[in-house]
Amino acid sequence: MLKDAIDLSAVRRVLVIKLRHHGDVLLSSPLLTVLKKHAPHAEIDALVYHDTRDMLSGHPALSELFTIDRQWKKLGPLGQLRAEWQLLSRLRARGYDLVIHLTEHKRGAWLSRLLAPRWSVAPGGDHGKFFKRSFTHRYPVIGGNRRHTVEIHLDALRRLGIYPAADERRLQLAIPQPAREVVRAKLAANGVTGRYVLIHPTSRWLFKTWPVARMAALIDALSARGDTVVLSAAPDAAELAMLADIQSRLMRPVASLAGELNLKQLAALIDDATLFVGMDSVPMHMAAALQTPCVALFGPSGDIEWGPWQVPHRLLTTNMSCRPCGRDGCGGGKRSECLEHIDEQQVLAAIAQLQQEQP
Structure with missing residues (x-):
C-alpha cells in the first residue's frame, strides 16, 4: 500500500493546473473525469491559459x-x-485542499x-529546490516517447493513491448546440449535406506537416473515388497560405471552412465527420476526444507519447532511426524527411481500412 496516499474523503476542493498548449490541455481531461469518479463529493476546478479554455x-x-x-x-x-492579484484572490477564496500541477511551470x-x-x-x-519543496508529493515522468501523455497525467493521481479504471480514461470535449448549428449551416452553404471526410492538413508547427503536393494528390484521389472531402485550418496566416497552396493544385475543388471556425465550431465539424485525416495537431486530439476515427501522420514528434488516444485510428510513420527527434525539420531546415517519405498510397490504404471497419 502507498504509505502517503491522501484521504479523499477530506478533499472538498481541488485545483488542477495545466499551463501548456491546446492539445496538452485536452489530454488532461481524463484526469478530471477520474477525480470526479473517485471523489464525487469534491468540487474540481482547473487553471489554464485563456486561449486554451475551450479544451476544458x-x-x-x-x-x-x-x-x-x-x-x-x-x-x-x-x-x-492587478489582473494577477484578482486571479489569486479568487483562487484563495475557493479554499483548496488539493492542488495538482501537471507541468514544471514555476507558477504552479x-x-x-x-x-x-x-x-x-x-x-x-x-526543477530546483524551490519547486521540489513546494509540493507534498511528486510523481516520476516517463519521457522519451515511452508513455502516452494521458497516462503521464494520470500518474499524478496514482502518486496520491487514486488508481484510474480503464473505462475512465477517455478524453472529454464538450460542444455547445449553437456551434453545431453554425457548422451545419456553413456546410450546407458549401453544398455538403451528407457524409464527409475531414482533412486538416496544417499544424501550428509546419515542420509537422505533410508536403502540399502529396496532400493535394491525396485529396484528388479521395474525390475521384467518390468521397466528399471538407478542408479545415486555423485562422493563421501561415496555415491559410499552406491551404491555399494545396487548393491551387487540386484537379477538383472541395469545400473548405479554413479560417472560419472557432475551436468549439471546429469540434462540431470534426464530430460530424465520418473520418478525420491530419497531422500531430490539436484537431487530431479533438477527433480522438469525439471518437471520430482518424488517420494521423507523425514525423518528428513521438507517436507513443502524442498519438490518437482510445479511438479507432491508423498512425503512419517512417522507420527512420532518428525519429522521433522533436526537431524543427531535418537539421533545423523546416522540412521533415520522415514525413516526406510517407506516400499517398499508404494514406489511402489506411483510410480505406478504417472506412471498412466503420458501420
Whole structure:
C-alpha cells in the first residue's frame, strides 16, 4: 500500500493546473473525469491559459474554470499586477485542499505555496529546490516517447493513491448546440449535406506537416473515388497560405471552412465527420476526444507519447532511426524527411481500412 496516499474523503476542493498548449490541455481531461469518479463529493476546478479554455469548458466534472491571459503583459506592470492579484484572490477564496500541477511551470510552485493546500502534487525531475519543496508529493515522468501523455497525467493521481479504471480514461470535449448549428449551416452553404471526410492538413508547427503536393494528390484521389472531402485550418496566416497552396493544385475543388471556425465550431465539424485525416495537431486530439476515427501522420514528434488516444485510428510513420527527434525539420531546415517519405498510397490504404471497419 502507498504509505502517503491522501484521504479523499477530506478533499472538498481541488485545483488542477495545466499551463501548456491546446492539445496538452485536452489530454488532461481524463484526469478530471477520474477525480470526479473517485471523489464525487469534491468540487474540481482547473487553471489554464485563456486561449486554451475551450479544451476544458463544459467538462461535466468541472466546477469552475479559471484562466490566465497571456495578453495581460500588454496592460503594463500595474495592469498585469492587478489582473494577477484578482486571479489569486479568487483562487484563495475557493479554499483548496488539493492542488495538482501537471507541468514544471514555476507558477504552479508559487500557487501551491500561496494557496497552502493540505496536499499538492507535481512532476518529479530536477526543477530546483524551490519547486521540489513546494509540493507534498511528486510523481516520476516517463519521457522519451515511452508513455502516452494521458497516462503521464494520470500518474499524478496514482502518486496520491487514486488508481484510474480503464473505462475512465477517455478524453472529454464538450460542444455547445449553437456551434453545431453554425457548422451545419456553413456546410450546407458549401453544398455538403451528407457524409464527409475531414482533412486538416496544417499544424501550428509546419515542420509537422505533410508536403502540399502529396496532400493535394491525396485529396484528388479521395474525390475521384467518390468521397466528399471538407478542408479545415486555423485562422493563421501561415496555415491559410499552406491551404491555399494545396487548393491551387487540386484537379477538383472541395469545400473548405479554413479560417472560419472557432475551436468549439471546429469540434462540431470534426464530430460530424465520418473520418478525420491530419497531422500531430490539436484537431487530431479533438477527433480522438469525439471518437471520430482518424488517420494521423507523425514525423518528428513521438507517436507513443502524442498519438490518437482510445479511438479507432491508423498512425503512419517512417522507420527512420532518428525519429522521433522533436526537431524543427531535418537539421533545423523546416522540412521533415520522415514525413516526406510517407506516400499517398499508404494514406489511402489506411483510410480505406478504417472506412471498412466503420458501420
